[in-house]
Amino acid sequence: MTVLRWLRSGRVLAGLLAVALVLALAVLAPAIAPHDPEAQDLTMTLQPAHLGSAYPLGTDALGRCVLSRLLFGARLALSVAIPGALGAMLLGAALAYAAGYLGGRTDRLIGRAVDAVTLFPPLILILILVFALGAGPTNLVLAIVLVDWTRFCRVLRHEVRVVVQRDHVAAARLLGFSHIRTLAIEVVPATLPLLVTLLALEMGIAVVVEAIVSFLGLGVQPDQAAWGQMIADGRTALHQAPANLLAPAAAILVTVAGFNLLGDGLGRKLAARLVEDRA
C-alpha cells in the first residue's frame, strides 16, 4: 500500500527508525531503566561508562545513573516536543487556511498578528513565557504552541494562497460546494506534504528548545532527568566521565536528525506522488 511506497525512500526509513527508537525508549523507560533516575549514590560519583556494569553509561556528579537519566530524559523531551509541535501545527494551520482562503481583511489581520509575534526572537519569547508562566513541561508546551504557530502559519499561508488561485478550487465553488467542503476537498490535500514536513521539523525544533530550557535550568525542576540539564552538568565532568556529556548530546543529535530526515523524506515522497502520476 501507500505506506510501503513511502518506505522506499532512504530518508524516510532512516528517520523513521531513529524516531521510532527514541520513542520506544521513551515509552519503555520506566520498564527498562536500570535505576531510578533521581536516586543518588554518593559513593559512586562520576563513574566512567562501563557497558557490562551496573551503570552502563556511568554516573554523574551525584551518583545518578546516566543511562536511566538518559531514558527518562527522552521521555521528557518527547512529552514536550510532540504535544508542542502538534499544538503549534493545529493553531498555525487553522489560521493559515483562514488567511489564505478568505483573503482580504482576515488575511491582513492574521498577517499582522504573525508579524508582531515574529518580532520577538522565538527562543527569547519562549524563555520569558516560561519565566512568566512558571516551570514545568505543561507550561513549556504552552509556550511552544504560543510562539511557534507563526512558523506554520507563515509558510502554509503562502502555499494555501497558491492553491486557492488554481481554477479547480473556483470550479468546485461553481459546482455548488460550500466553503468548508471546498477547503477540505480541494485545498487541504494539496498542502498536506508541506504540513507533514513542517510538523516533523517542528518536533525536532521543540526537542532542542526543551534541551536549551533545561540547560539553562529554567524550565524543569532541578532534579528531574532532562538532556539539557545533563549536558550542563556534564561539562565539568568531561575528563572523568565523558559519557555524562556525550550521551545526552548524541541523544539530541539522533532525535533531531531523525525528525529532520523523516520530515524531509515524507514531504518529498508525498509531493512526488503528484509527479509520479504524470505520464
Add this chain to the structure above:
Amino acid sequence: MARLAPCGRRLLAIAQRLLAIAQRLLTVLLLLFIVLRVLPADPAAPAAEIGATRQQTSLDEALPMQFAIWLGWLVQGDLGHSSHLDRPVAGLLAEALPATVELAILASSVAVLLGVAGGLVLFALQWGGWQGAGGRGTGGRGTGRRGETRAALAETGTMLLMSIPAFLWALLFILVFGVLLAAMPFTGRLDPGLSRPFITGFLLLDTLLVGDPRAFLSAARHMVLPAVALGIGFAPLVMRVLRASLIEAYQADYILQARLRGLSEEQVLLRHALGHAALPTLGLLRAQCGLLLGAAVLVEVIFAYPGMGRLLVDAMRNTDLSVIQGVVLAYCAVVLSANVLIDGLHLLLNPRPRAR
C-alpha cells in the same frame, strides 16, 4: 492620479513601510506588556527592595493606564533600574546590545561565506562541472544518474549538519579548539590585563578607533569560536537556498538563451545565474534573524560572552524584571532594525514591482 517615476514610487513604498513599522512596534510593546504584567509570575515581588522601580508604584492604576505610563517612560529613555545589579537598565543595554549585534553580524558572515562556498561546491559536484554543451551526449545521460546519487548524499549530509543545534557546536568547539588543542580562547572578550575601550560599543571597531592592535587581535581571537559556532549551524540553510535558486535559475529560459548566444559557462554562472540567488538569500537572512539571536543566547552563556543573552538569562535567574523587560525590548528593536535594513536592501536590488 499621476503615475510616479520609479524613484518616486520607491520613496512612497518606503513611507508605507515606515507606517507599518510604527504599527508593529506598538503591537509588540502591547504584547510585551501583557506577557510581563498580566501573566501569573508577576511583580507581587520586591517592591520594598532598594532599587525598586518606579514602575511598580503604578500597580494600583488600571491596566491601560499602566501601559500608557510605561510607554511614557520608554519614550523618555527610561528603561528602569536593575534591582539585582543596581544599575540603570539603559546602561547595561548600552554595553550588551552592541556585543550581541557584533556577534550576530560576524556569525551571519560566517554562515553566508560557508554557505555560498559550500553551495557552489555542491552544485558543481552534482552537475558535473556545470551543465553545459557536452560532446556527443556524454554530458547528458552519464551525470544524470550519478549526479542524482551524489546530490542525495549531499542533501542528507546537509540535513544531518543542520540537525546539530548551535549550543552543541559551541561545546564541541570549546572541547576541541579550546581545551584539547588549546588554540583559541573561549571565555569573555579580551585577554585579562588588556583595557577595554568603549566608544561605540562594538569592540572590534573600538579597538581600531583607539589604535590598539593588541586589543584588536585579542578581541578578534576571542570572537572566532563563538561566531563560528553560531554561524556554522546556519550555513547549511544558506547552502540549500543557494543550491535551490541556482537550480531554479538554470531551468529558466533566459539561461538557455544566454548559452544559445554563445556565452561561456562561467559567464552564464556569474552574470546570470548567481544574481538569481541574491534575493532568496536575503529573504533567508530576514527569516533567520530571530532564530540567530535566539541561538546566540546559549552561545553567549557557554562562552561567557557579555551580550544580551547572558544578561537575560542572569536576569531571569534573579527575577530582575526591569532588565528582562529592557532586554526583550532591545531584542525586538534589533530584529525590527534588521528587518527594515534587509527590506531596504531588497527594494534596492529588486527591479520588479511588488507582486500582488
Add this chain to the structure above:
Amino acid sequence: MSLLVARGLTLEARVEGEIVPVFRGLNFALESGRALGLVGESGAGKSMVGRTIAQLLPPGFAVTHGTMEFDGHDLVAMPPSRRRALLGRDIAFIPQAPQAALNPRRTIGAQLDEHHARLGVRGRRDLREYALAALHSVHLPDPQGLRGRYPHELSAGMCQRVLIAMAFAGRPRLVVADEPTTALDATTQAHIIALIRALQRAQGTAVLFITHDLRLAAGLCDDVAVMYAGDIVETGPAAAVLAAARHPYTRCLQLANPRMTGPRRALYPLPEQMPGLRALARLDGCRFAPRCPIVAEYCLRTDPPLEGTSHRAACIRPGLVPAITVAAEVAPPPWRPAGEAPVLALDGVSKHFVTGGFFRPDRVDAVREVSLRIAPGEFVAVVGVSGSGKSTLGRLVAGLEQPSAGRIVLAGQDVTAGGEAARLHRVTAVQMVFQDPQSALNPRRRVASIITQALEAQSAPGSVREKRARELLAELGLPLELGVRRPGQLSGGERQRVNIARALCAVPRLLVADEITSGLDVSVQAQLLTLLHRLRQDHDFALLFISHDLAAVRHLCDRVLVMHQGAIVEEGPTETVFGWPRHDHTRALLAALPAGA
C-alpha cells in the same frame, strides 16, 4: 553547397530507463539565403532540431547517428569551443517565450551590451550606439528610454523585437526561429513575421522557421518540411505543398484547420493523437499508419522513405491523397421555438479593478458598459486581443467576479448582487470550462471523480455517480478506463474534454468556455470543435465562447462580439461581421490573419 544539411540525424532520449528515438534518420537541407519552415504538432520533435543545432540538449538526450553540417562542418562532432564561437555570431536563435528569454534582473541595455561586447564592440560610446541602432532596426520607439528598462516593463511583442535585434546583430548566416509568434497576439504576430522577413531579405540570412502552423510557414518560407512523430513526412516548395499535399498527414492537417472563407465544412477528425515518445519505440512500419485514412497492409510493416524530386513525401500512395476530403457541412443548429426568454441578459455591466498602494490607487476598467443577450441554445463568441476584457467578461457571467455596475440576469433570475441564493441558482444555470486544464483539474483526484463533482456537491450516492461518469466518458469520446486515471496521465486534449464533461454534468443552461482551444494542436482542436457541435445536437445548452482564434469562432459560433479595451465595438452574425467588418478594430483583427486562412 547547402548551408545547413542534416543527414540521417537521429536523436535519442533516455526516458524512465528506456531509450526512445525523438527523431530518426532526419534529412533536410537549407540553402543560403532561403527560408525553410519545419512544421509539426507538439511532440513531433521539431523543437529538438533547434537544440541539436546548438548541441545544447537536455540531460538524457544524445545524438546517436548522423550528422548536422553547417557550412560543411559537422556541428555534432565539432569541439565545443569552436561550436560555441559560432553561436550568436554565425548561428542565432529567436526563442518562443520572449519575456522569459530575457534576464528579469538586468536592463535591456545591459543585455544588449553584453551581446554586442561578445560580437567585438568595445567602449561605452560604441556600445551605446550599437544598442540604439539595434533597437531602431526593429522599429522600437524611444530607444534611449528602452535601454534602461527591465523586461517585465515591456510587452511580449516588444521583448520579441529586442531578441530579434540581438539575433540579427551579428549578421548571422543562419537564424533558427523556434515558434517565435506562438506566445503573441494575432496582430503582433503579423508584425513580427513581417519584421523577420524584412531582416532576412535585407541581410540574406537563411532562416529555419519552426512552427506548428502550416499556413504561417507557407506564408513566410520558401520551402516547408512537415514532421510527424520524429520523421519528416513531406518536404518541398511551400506553395506546392500547400496546394497539392502528397502525404495524407499534411492533407489531414490542412483539413483540420477551420477556414475563414468558403463553406463551413466539418473539420477532418483525425482519431486519437500522435504517438508519444515511449510509444514510438514500439511502432513498426509507418508511424502515421494507425491514424491514416488510406492505410494499406504494407504500411504497417515497412516505413516508407521520402520519394520524389523537389516535392517529396514518405508515402507509398501519394496519388490517393487529394481524394481525402470532408464531405459534410457543419450541421445547422437545432431548431428552437421563437420568443424564448434569453438565458443570459447583461445590461450595462461594468467592472473595474483598483490596484496600487494606499496612496495612489490605480483604476483599471476591465469591462465597460457591456450589454448583451444570449438566447437558449445559441453559440456566441467574444473575440479580442489579450487585455480587451473578454476573460473578465466570462468570469463576470460565471460568477467568479462581481460587477461594479449593471445588471446580470441568468435564466430568469437576477444574480447581480451575489449571495448564497444567487450562487445556488448559478450552479444549474451556468458552468465554466477553464482555459488551463493543468490548473483546472485537481491533480490528486481521479477523472471519474472529477467529472461527477456536481453530483458530489448534491451528495448523490456512489452508484449514481458511477453511472453518470460512464455516460459522460462515452459522450465525450473518452475510453472508459480513463476514469481511474489522474489528470497528470492525460494528454492536453483529453484534459480539456474532462473539463467540458465536468461542466456538463451539472446540466447548465449556459456554458462559458474561456480560450479552451488555445495551446492545443490543430488536430486536437479539430476534435474538440467537432465534439462541441455534436454535443449541441444532443444537449440543450448555450455557449459563450471566448477566443482570439477567429477561424475557430467562425466554425463554431452563430454570433460574435468584438471587444476592444473593455467595450463591445461590433456584434452580429459571424458571417456578417467577418465578411463585412465595420469597426476599425475588427478590420485590424481580420487583417492580421495569415494569408490563405
